[in-house]
Structures are given as structure tokens and as C-alpha cells.
Amino acid sequence: MRLAPLLALPPIALGIAAAVWMITSAPGPAQVEGAAPALPVRVMTVAAEDIRPTVTAWGNLRAAETWxxxxxxxxxxxxxxxxxxxxxxxxxxxxxxxxxPADYELALAQAEADLAAFAAESAQLTAEVANTTRILELERERLVLAEVDLARVRALTEQGTLPQSRADEAERATLLARRTVAELENSLALIPAREARIAAQIARSEAAIARAERSLENxxxxxxxxxxxxxxxxxxxxxxxxxxxxxxxxxIAAAEVVAHLAIDSFRSLLGDAPDSITLADMMHDGPAGWIEVTLSPLSDPAQVWPARVMRIEGALDARARTVPVVVMVDDPYEGADPPRRLPLVPNMQVGLTFQGAPLTGVIAIPEAALHGGQLRVVGTDDLLELRPVVMAFAQGGRVVIAEGLSPGDRVVIDDIAPAIPGMALTPVEAPE
Structure with a gap:
């Protein structure tokens, strides 16, 4: 009875061994070769073109001149x-x-009267000089005669012909003549000082007249x-x-507005202008087509006004770090017909469009095709390539590429998720 389980062991072991042999000797699963299907995407073949940089901004109008x-x-x-x-x-x-003007008319009359008085005093002084000069000449002649007479009397007195009293009289007469001549010479010497004083008074009166006249004008x-x-x-x-x-x-002859432009956008307006041409030249004396500005009220964009860049203000905007460009529009009241056509008045919000110097032979792509500084390009054998590029500037939903693309490259404009380099693509040229 106890030998029955032992007799069943050899058939079980034999079955296990047979199963192991069949598993190890059986061939593996058949492998079928194949590739993932290519992903259809829209592409655009880039080509060089001419582009005129365009920058938009807005601002508040103000009068170019104020009084x-x-x-x-x-x-x-x-x-x-x-x-x-x-x-x-x-x-x-x-x-x-x-x-x-009554007070200032009285002040003018007083100043003119003072001037007339000083002019009369000046004329009197001139006559006095002439009279004193003539009298001085006579007194000098009399002094000469007195001195001659004094010499003769002294000689006769020494000879005893005339008494000493006669000599004393001649001496007194000579001294009196000398005193008179000296007084007249002193009077003439004081004339320049009196003339200077009168001239100063005349100048003061003339200044008072000018001040009164200016006050009258004011x-x-x-x-x-x-x-x-x-x-x-x-x-x-x-x-x-x-x-x-x-x-x-x-x-009302002109109005102006300050447009704040980003530095890169402002730089893009230079376009292909020669290095010898400055921005000031482009603003004022450059040939037509370099920098053109149009202006429209935000409340009525259908109105378009030609404008021009006048100057750059002295400092960048402290918060936005933008360039303040002053734009002027002439005759802001031209054709005004409220409410159909409003004049350009101060504090009106306006939009501005700047068109810079043309760029020739540049490459532009849709802005949506750029992903963090990279483009998805269809490379060799229609495989996806992630290519880094350098952007120059963006405008109107397009991006101008400075480096990284060449004419003839095919740029994927569809969004691929995930974008794996080397994945197969089926490019479909998108209509322009």
C-alpha cells in the first residue's frame, strides 16, 4: 500500500523533462521589419525678399508751440x-x-521833460565854455600888458623917477590879472566833469524813456x-x-507726439542705410523712402495724417527703457469738419506707423514657426531638424531671421508635439 506513490514518480519526471526540452528547442517569434509612418506637415520654402521695417506706436498729441x-x-x-x-x-x-497805460504815459512824459532839461543844460554849458574861452584870451592879453607895465614901473622906480607907491599899484594890477586868468583856467578845467555829469543824466533820462516806452508796449x-x-x-x-x-x-500750425519705441525696433528703422548717414540725416535731409511716418486718431483710424520725425528727446524712458521719438504733423486743423473729421487737438490719442529704410535680400518667416529661438526644418531625406536661428526683428506677424536660414530651406509651420529630431515627415508646401 505504501509503494503506490513511489511508483507514480517516474512518469511525472519524464513529462517535466519532455516539456523543458520542447520549450528550449522551439524557434523564437518571427520578427517583421517596418518603420513608423511619416507625419504630414505644412512647410514653406524660404526665399530672400525686400522688406521695409515697420514699427507701430501710440501717444498723446500736444501742441508744437504754446503761448x-x-x-x-x-x-x-x-x-x-x-x-x-x-x-x-x-x-x-x-x-x-x-x-x-496812463501811469506809463506820465512816466514817459516826465522822462522826456528831464531829457529836454538836461539837453538845455548841455547847450548852456557849451555856450559857457565858448564865452569863458574868449574872456580868458582877453585876460591873458591884459596880463601881458600888466606885466610889461610892471617891468617899466620897476625900472623907473629904481631910477628914482617914480615913487614906490606907483610900483606897488602896478604890482597889484598884475597880481589881479594873474588871478583872473587862473580863475578862468580853473573854470575851463571843471567843464569836462560837468559835461560828464550832464551826459550821465541824459543817458539816465534816455533809459527812463526807453523803460517807459517798453512799459507802454507791454x-x-x-x-x-x-x-x-x-x-x-x-x-x-x-x-x-x-x-x-x-x-x-x-x-495751431503744428502738433507733435512723443512715440516710445523699443530700442531694437528703433534700430531696425535704419535698414540698409549707408554707415555714413546718421539718423538726423534720415529724419530731415534723407531721400524719400527712408523714414516715413503716418498718424491716425485712435477714435477714427480712417483719418490718416502725414507726419515726420523731428528729434529724439534727451533720455530714455526710465521705466520702459524705450526711445522717445518726437513726431510732428503740420496743419493739424486742415480739413477739419467736426464731427465728421476732427482736428488734431492736444491730448488726443493717436497711433503712429513708422516705415524705415528698406532691407534687401532678407528672409522672413511666420512668427508662429519660431519656437524659443529654434526652427523646425525639413532636412535631408525629409527628416525633422531643430535648427537654432538669430532673429533680427518681428513685425506684422512675421520674423526677420538674421542668421541660421538660407534661401531654399523648408520651414515647418505646423505645430508638432512632440518634435523629435530625425522623425520622418511628409512635407506639404503651404500656399502663400
Whole structure:
């Protein structure tokens, strides 16, 4: 009874051994050779083209010229132009305000009277000089005669012919003549000092006249150019003081706006301009087609105004680190027909389009085809290649490539996820 399990062991071992032999000697699974299917993508074949760099910006308009009228004299406002109201347009050379000139007319009359008095004194001094000169000549002749007579009397006195009293009289007469000559010479010597004093007084009177005339001129305020009044702070019968601002106005001949351009965008406007040409030359004296600017109100983009770059302000924007470019538009009121066509007035928001010097033979691709400084290019055997490139600038949804692409390269414009270098592609040329 106990030998029955032992008798069953040899058949089981034999079965296990047979199974191991069959597994180890059986052939492996058949391998079928094949490749992953190629991914169809849209591509564009790049070619060199000519592009004119375009930069857009916006800003607030301001008047190119402003007039701040400050009272230079004190007095009562006696007349005010009927059109001197905020918003009114006033042509150049129009008298708009008049201050009472009575005090300054009196000051002018007084100064002119003083000048006349000093002129008369100067004429009197001239006559006095002439008279004194003639008298001095006579007194000198009399002195000569007195000295001759004194010598003769002294000789006769020594001979005993004349008494000593006669000699004393001759001596006194000679001394008196000498004194008279000396006094006249002293009077003539003082004439230059008197002339200088009178000349100074005349000059002072002339200065007073000029000051009074200038004050009289300043009693009237006249517009220096065509303008639009923005503020008036002087009323009729009101007394104004020197230094008081009475009128503020904006010129209407031109308006300007400061456009803040990124440094790279600003640099791209230079295009293919020669190195010898400066930006100032391109702004003002460059040939047509270098830098052109158009301006449109944001409230009415259909209005287009030609403009021009005037200057660059003195410093970069402290926060945005942009270049402040001042653009001017002439005759901002031309063709104004509110509300159909509004004039370009201060504080109006406008958009600006800058077109720089043309770039020749450059390569541009859609901006969406650039992925973090790399392009997906169809390489040899239609395999995907990730190629690093250098971007020059972007505009209008396109990117200008400075380095990394050549004409004839095929750029993938579809988004591939994941993009694995070497993956097979089926390129399909996208329509332009």
C-alpha cells in the first residue's frame, strides 16, 4: 500500500523533462521589419525678399508751440478782445488784451521833460565854455600888458623917477590879472566833469524813456502766432500784477507726439542705410523712402495724417527703457469738419506707423514657426531638424531671421508635439 506513490514518480519526471526540452528547442517569434509612418506637415520654402521695417506706436498729441502770456506791467485791464475765450481760434498779430497805460504815459512824459532839461543844460554849458574861452584870451592879453607895465614901473622906480607907491599899484594890477586868468583856467578845467555829469543824466533820462516806452508796449498783449485759446485768467476792470499769467494758448500750425519705441525696433528703422548717414540725416535731409511716418486718431483710424520725425528727446524712458521719438504733423486743423473729421487737438490719442529704410535680400518667416529661438526644418531625406536661428526683428506677424536660414530651406509651420529630431515627415508646401 505504501509503494503506490513511489511508483507514480517516474512518469511525472519524464513529462517535466519532455516539456523543458520542447520549450528550449522551439524557434523564437518571427520578427517583421517596418518603420513608423511619416507625419504630414505644412512647410514653406524660404526665399530672400525686400522688406521695409515697420514699427507701430501710440501717444498723446500736444501742441508744437504754446503761448503763456504773462503780465509785465501792473494796471487795470481796460479792454479785452471779444474772441478771447477758451476754445476760440485767433490769428497772429491780434491785440487781445489792453492794460491802462496812463501811469506809463506820465512816466514817459516826465522822462522826456528831464531829457529836454538836461539837453538845455548841455547847450548852456557849451555856450559857457565858448564865452569863458574868449574872456580868458582877453585876460591873458591884459596880463601881458600888466606885466610889461610892471617891468617899466620897476625900472623907473629904481631910477628914482617914480615913487614906490606907483610900483606897488602896478604890482597889484598884475597880481589881479594873474588871478583872473587862473580863475578862468580853473573854470575851463571843471567843464569836462560837468559835461560828464550832464551826459550821465541824459543817458539816465534816455533809459527812463526807453523803460517807459517798453512799459507802454507791454500794456497791450498781441498774439505771436495763430493759436487756440486754452485759458484766460484776466477779466475787464481787474488789476493784474507783473508776473501774473493771464492767457494760455496752443499754436495751431503744428502738433507733435512723443512715440516710445523699443530700442531694437528703433534700430531696425535704419535698414540698409549707408554707415555714413546718421539718423538726423534720415529724419530731415534723407531721400524719400527712408523714414516715413503716418498718424491716425485712435477714435477714427480712417483719418490718416502725414507726419515726420523731428528729434529724439534727451533720455530714455526710465521705466520702459524705450526711445522717445518726437513726431510732428503740420496743419493739424486742415480739413477739419467736426464731427465728421476732427482736428488734431492736444491730448488726443493717436497711433503712429513708422516705415524705415528698406532691407534687401532678407528672409522672413511666420512668427508662429519660431519656437524659443529654434526652427523646425525639413532636412535631408525629409527628416525633422531643430535648427537654432538669430532673429533680427518681428513685425506684422512675421520674423526677420538674421542668421541660421538660407534661401531654399523648408520651414515647418505646423505645430508638432512632440518634435523629435530625425522623425520622418511628409512635407506639404503651404500656399502663400
Amino acid at each position: 503763456i502770456a504773462v503780465a509785465e506791467v501792473q494796471g487795470e485791464v481796460i479792454w479785452r478782445h471779444p474772441d478771447l475765450e477758451p476754445g476760440r481760434l485767433i490769428p497772429a498779430g491780434t491785440e487781445v488784451l489792453r492794460i491802462d 500794456t497791450t498783449l498781441t498774439t505771436p502766432f495763430d493759436l487756440r485759446v486754452t485759458e484766460v485768467s484776466a477779466e475787464r476792470f481787474q488789476t493784474v500784477a507783473p508776473g501774473q499769467v493771464v492767457i494760455r494758448a496752443d499754436g
